Structure formats: structure tokens, C-alpha cells
Amino acid sequence: MSAAQKAIVPLITPYKMGKFNLSHRVVLAPLTRSRSPNAVPQPHAIKYYSQRTAPGGLLIAEATGVSDTAQGYPQTPGVWTKEQVEAWKPIVDAVHAKGGVFFCQIWHVGRVSNSGYQPNGQAPVSSTDKAPYSQHTDEFTPPRRLRADEIPQIVNDFRLSARNAIEAGFDGVEIHGAHGYLIDQFLKDNINDRTDQYGGSLENRCRFALEVVEAVVNEVGADKVGIRLSPFADYMEFGDSNPEALGLYMVQALNKYNILYCHMIEPRMKLIGQKFETLHSLLPMRKAFNGTFIVAGGYGREDGNKAVEENRADLVAYGRHFLANPDLPKRFELNAPLNKYNRATFYTNDSVIGYTDYPFLEEMNA
Numbered sequence: 362m363s364a365a366q367k368a369i370v371p372l373i374t375p376y377k378m379g380k381f382n383l384s385h386r387v388v389l390a391p392l393t394r395s396r397s398p399n400a401v402p403q404p405h406a407i408k409y410y411s412q413r414t415a416p417g418g419l420l421i422a423e424a425t426g427v428s429d430t431a432q433g434y435p436q437t438p439g440v441w442t443k444e445q446v447e448a449w450k451p452i453v454d455a456v457h458a459k460g461g462v463f464f465c466q467i468w469h470v471g472r473v474s475n476s477g478y479q480p481n482g483q484a485p486v487s488s489t490d491k492a493p494y495s496q497h498t499d500e501f502t503p504p505r506r507l508r509a510d511e512i513p514q515i516v517n518d519f520r521l522s523a524r525n526a527i528e529a530g531f532d533g534v535e536i537h538g539a540h541g542y543l544i545d546q547f548l549k550d551n552i553n554d555r556t557d558q559y560g561g562s563l564e565n566r567c568r569f570a571l572e573v574v575e576a577v578v579n580e581v582g583a584d585k586v587g588i589r590l591s592p593f594a595d596y597m598e599f600g601d602s603n604p605e606a607l608g609l610y611m612v613q614a615l616n617k618y619n620i621l622y623c624h625m626i627e628p629r630m631k632l633i634g635q636k637f638e639t640l641h642s643l644l645p646m647r648k649a650f651n652g653t654f655i656v657a658g659g660y661g662r663e664d665g666n667k668a669v670e671e672n673r674a675d676l677v678a679y680g681r682h683f684l685a686n687p688d689l690p691k692r693f694e695l696n697a698p699l700n701k702y703n704r705a706t707f708y709t710n711d712s713v714i715g716y717t718d719y720p721f722l723e724e725m726n727a
């Protein structure tokens with residue numbers, strides 16, 4: 362087939378996101394890999410991330426803690442200490458050496474934690490003092506509700522982490538406002554039961570998120586800031602009674618800060634890793650948001666191409682497929698078959714198995 366006959370693959374078309382010239386629309390979604398003992402990223406992440414880098418591709422690093430109270434899962438990295446910043450540098454350098462654009466997802470888990478992860482065995486902090494729903498009662502320690510006068514400290518942790526991420530070489534940061542973690546614990550009315558200026562009305566529930574956005578924007582510049590939101594998600598009982606209104610309020614408020622991108626989880630991903638039929642859509646938020654709009658959640662090649670073609674998204678983030686297919690953009694371009702992901706090794710801590718041993722297309726054809 363000649364080049365002229367070659368069908369256009371919408372996912373493999375260039376896109377200018379702020380100052381970044383992306384050569385395709387296939388984004389590596391943030392993926393916790395639980396392979397960073399003592400919250401320090403390891404040299405094996407150099408191979409993992411550079412395997413997934415193609416020139417002009419956007420990669421979002423796994424959720425990375427903003428402080429010692431931000432952690433809630435085994436072996437997740439942080440970016441609040443000098444040691445962590447130094448450890449990220451060679452990983453970021455490797456992605457840059459292959460022409461990738463690399464953002465760091467900065468997070469605080471809030472109440473999705475237990476005292477074993479917390480300094481001095483203290484209770485995790487949250488918007489509330491209600492523990493998350495769990496089938497295993499020992500999984501979460503009931504959280505301590507943050508006082509309003511403590512919130513600026515947490516906002517400052519996000520600000521300093523964003524600065525550290527830039528110092529480590531990242532091109533920008535993605536604020537993790539999704540999936541029931543600390544920011545979402547303020548956003549969602551099923552969790553947030555506060556009666557102060559951080560609870561109640563939509564404006565009040567969004568205050569903490571927007572304070573974080575403002576602080577991070579002031580620290581590193583709006584052209585380096587994205588945010589991830591999941592207004593429709595409601596596993597572990599963290600839903601909202603009016604997700605459309607919440608999503609719309611947030612994107613309209615975000616417009617005032619001129620941030621680079623908004624990354625939203627599709628309503629069909631009500632549960633992690635499981636698709637549902639739904640009449641809800643992100644389209645109103647896509648239309649209302651002025652910056653780059655990234656969608657994620659259950660996408661394959663066909664519906665990803667359609668989302669770009671129909672202008673429902675600028676970029677599409679892929680989690681599980683990218684985890685299992687280091688050369689995913691190339692496979693989409695060629696319409697090649699995909700490796701299957703192995704759920705059993707998503708969160709194991711081996712430095713190779715289920716991490717850097719998924720084959721490339723050439724290796725399979727060799």
C-alpha cells in the first residue's frame with residue numbers, strides 16, 4: 362500500500378498541547394505499579410517508562426505522594442524528599458532521551474490508608490471522619506477530619522511537590538483529583554460531610570481542589586499543570602448526587618486558571634476495571650473546558666479513534682493496554698494485535714515480571 366492510500370488513524374495524528382508538539386494522541390495513563398520500596402523510585406523504572414516512550418508521546422507517571430501522610434498503598438513512590446527527586450531524575454531523563462513528554466501525577470490518598478502507612482502510626486487525614494467502605498475491616502483506619510486551619514499545609518504539600526517534580530525534570534504535573542482520594546473526598550457529597558467553608562455547597566466542596574490548582578499554577582505555571590477528575594465514579598461509596606453539575610462546575614472554574622489539560626474518567630468506568638452501560642457523557646464538560654481534554658476508561662483502538670475523530674477528546678489515555686503493550690501507539694498505527702494484560706502482576710513488586718517483560722511487536726514476529 363502506498364503512503365497516499367494509507368488510511369488516516371485519528372489516534373496517530375499530531376496535536377499541539379500548549380507548548381508540547383505531540384506526534385500522536387495515545388497517552389500513557391497514570392498506573393500505580395507498587396515497585397518503589399520506601400517510596401523511592403527505582404532504576405528498573407527507567408526501563409519501564411522508556412519502553413513506553415515514543416517520540417512526541419505524552420506519558421503520565423504513576424500516582425506519586427506529596428508528603429508522608431499521602432501514602433496508602435505498598436511501594437508507591439513520592440516526590441517530597443530530595444532522595445525521591447534525585448531518584449526520579451534518571452527516569453525522566455530516559456523518557457526525554459527518547460523524545461517523550463512526561464508529567465508526574467501528584468496525589469494524596471486521604472482516608473484510603475491505614476495507620477501503618479502514616480507517620481507515628483497516626484490516623485489518616487480526610488475531609489471527614491468516616492472510614493471508606495471496606496469488606497475487610499482492618500484495611501482502613503478511621504480518618505481524622507482535617508481542621509480548616511490545617512488545609513493550607515496540605516495545599517502547600519501539593520505546591521512543593523509540583524516544584525520538586527519540575528526540579529526532577531518532569532515537563533509538568535497532573536493533580537490527582539479522581540478515584541476517591543483526598544481531593545475527591547472533598548469534591549463528592551457522599552463523603553464530604555463538613556459544615557465549614559470546605560463543605561456543603563458545590564462551591565465549598567470544590568474549594569480545596571481549586572486552592573491546590575491555584576497554588577500549583579502559581580508555583581510552576583499554568584502551562585505545566587493538568588488535573589484528573591472522575592465526577593461519575595462511585596466505588597467505595599464515594600459518589601456524588603449530581604456528577605454532571607460537579608464536573609461542569611469544576612471545568613468552568615478551571616478555565617479561570619488556564620491550566621493545560623483536564624483528564625476525565627468516562628462515566629462507564631463507575632468501578633475500576635469494569636465497564637457499565639450509561640447514558641451519561643463527558644461531552645458537556647469537553648465543550649465547556651478551554652484547554653486540552655483527555656479522556657480515559659475502557660478505550661480500545663476503535664472507540665479511541667472515534668473519540669478523536671468526533672472531537673469528543675483531544676487525547677485518549679490508555680491504562681491496561683499500555684501497561685501490557687509498551688509499543689501501543691505503533692500497534693494502533695498498524696492495527697496490530699495486542700498483548701493481553703495480566704491482572705495478577707499489576708501490583709506485584711517484581712522489577713521485571715509483569716513490568717518490563719511484555720514483548721514488543723518485533724520480538725513477537727522475530
Ligand SMILES: Cc1cc2nc3c(=O)[nH]c(=O)nc-3n(C[C@H](O)[C@H](O)[C@H](O)COP(=O)(O)O)c2cc1C
Pocket residue numbers: 390391392393394423424466537539540589626630634657658659660678679680681682707708
Ligand atoms: C494497575 C493499575 C494502576 C492504576 N493506577 C492509577 C494511578 O496511579 N492513578 C490514577 O489516576 N489511575 C490509576 N489507574 C486507573 C488508570 O489510569 C485508568 O484510568 C484505568 O485503568 C481505566 O483505563 P483503561 O481501561 O485504559 O485501563 C490504575 C489502573 C490500573 C489497572
